[in-house]
Amino acid sequence: APVRLPEKAAGPRGGGSAPASPLCALQELTSKTFRGLELGVLQAAEGRDPPGGAPGPRPPCKKRRKSRTAFTAQQLRELEARFRRQKYLSPADRDALAARLALGTGQVITWFQNRRAKLKRDLEELRADVASLRALPPAALRQLAAMPDPPPP
Template sequence: RNSGSETWDSNGQPEVSLHPAARRLSSRALLSQTSPLCALEELASKTFKGLEVSVLQAAEGRDGLTLFGQRNTPKKRRKSRTAFTNHQIYELEKRFLYQKYLSPADRDQIAQQLGLTNAQVITWFQNRRAKLKRDLEEMKADVESAKSVGAVAFEKLAKLAELEKCAAGDTKEKGLFRDEE
């Protein structure tokens, strides 16, 4: 029965030489397994369980996100939009007419007068400059459009006038206009 390097256990089964890592498994786990494949499976599952925990802990340490992109802690709620009063808008618009950019002193003064924070005044002026830029670009596009339509319309009017002249000339020659006789 004993052929070369193989050894046999008391049940007549070949003894398996385990990798040192597999030997470290608890004796209870090894006793409950029936084959080397089961022992390998047990070793792999324990290894991956340890890996999963360390990967998840590392992922959770990064900016509050878990491995699947979900937040551990709830995101801070944004401050609600400021509803400016008509008086505040009037004063801000009035100032914007002659001053597109404010100095820090002017900003402080307006904020205090209107009961707003510096950040609100800064944001209002930034938004208003952006709106002005959009409006100017839209007006420029409208003017360009009107120019191109105007040129086409002018050409059509010129052709129409020419046709009317031709038509008038034809009718005069035929004596169709009574007032010209």
């Protein structure tokens, strides 16, 4: 049944028990609901019955989230190589790549979205590094330039 909100809400210091706005009413309702749930969960964990005797009808279970894809090294090499050449795939290219790598099209779509987001983050970090270097005085820049390169890993 839909929740009915009070038609006249009392002001913040109006003295009435009605919430100040529909948003406040919603917050009050959810906080009471969650407080009740928390209490029931705690009591169930302790082996006691939740308040009100037996638990009421349980809400339908949420759909389980799909597990994280573990790409093989070969799949990652091919995905990275394709990404270097082409940041966005046409549906035909995407389907062909997915079939060749034995992946679902959704996995290829998600991988490319995540890889573009990573590229964007990396570029923003690089821009910030360059900006901070530009802010250094010339003497500090010369000192940095004179430093030896670190050994390769």
